[in-house]
Amino acid sequence: MSFEQELNIAKEAVRKASLLCAAAQHGLIDSEKHDKADKSPVTVADYGAQALVLSSLATAFPEDPAVGEEDSSDLRKPENAELFSKVVEYAQKIDSELDADSVLAAIDRGNHEGGSTGRFWTLDPIDGTKGFLRGEQYAVALALIENGEVVLGVLGCPNLPVDPANPNSEKGCILYAVKGEGAFQAPLSDIGTGKSISTDSVSDPAKAVFCESVESGHTAHGRSAQITEALGTAVEPFRMDSQCKYAAVSRGQASVYLRLPTRPGYEEKIWDHAAGYIVLLEAGGKICDTLGSPLDFSIGRTLKENKGIVATSPRVYEPVVKAVVASGQ
């Protein structure tokens, strides 16, 4: 198996970060969250999870850079001292060797610019922070990119039921994939017991189950309703936060994940898609943007050459992409 050490380290790092997030989600108080300069929310758990994952990677692969969503600039400001001390407290509960300086240094290992040569990791310590704050779905998303291609991905989904058919089953899944080797899921409580997962085999797009973001600012809900109608289904997409949507398609719980641009200038970030992308491809799925173009992870921290996302099980791919392209901008 290729990337065996990378996969083991990545799974364990995501497991630990997921534990931190789950511990923080219950009873999160105002002093444990903050608005970034772009007005998007960040919490002690986003920072703590980035510190845990990037410090594990620094120990195992000191030469590998990382593209992480968060940086420490706000945590270093005197007015955020309380937030910062909570981050250190949460991180130390999982890894007692971390201290204030090593937490800051680990977070700032995420400052790489990405690109088309060599290898680097990309991390979204909490994807779907808005879902996390609502007590709903979120994901810890980690991927390895080599010469511009995603080669490994791990998704920690602490609130996702292990059995897609049973919403009351144990919650907490890890999904992972290495390029060319299939996709797997294990309970977060026992990450050594992965079972192979695959997309559904629905071929009639009228029977396809669609999913999309909860946030109307992240995807155009009205346009997806038009697309499902054009494909012959009156059922609107079900809504879920984060890269758990890639998990849903990868394990046959949904057939299609649509992410339809809401504003012209928005560039999707590589950490919002890389892990879900490789898990989905290895589970048998297909993916492109809303113009039908392949996703390009080789040009920096964003997917600036792409517009939105269309991710599907294989047999509905062509009709769904055709309907999305026909639905225009």
Ligand SMILES: Nc1ncnc2c1ncn2[C@@H]1O[C@H](COP(=O)(O)O)[C@@H](O)[C@H]1OP(=O)(O)O
């Ligand atoms: N205008 C936008 N279009 C698409 N995605 C967005 C937009 N603004 C923020 N996001 C990102 O959507 C992701 C959450 O997706 P979902 O709604 O599917 O859970 C977050 O990573 C968030 O980034 P950010 O971290 O900057 O808030």
Ligand SMILES: [Mg+2]
């Ligand atoms: Mg964010």
Ligand SMILES: [Mg+2]
């Ligand atoms: Mg995100």
Ligand SMILES: [Mg+2]
């Ligand atoms: Mg995030």
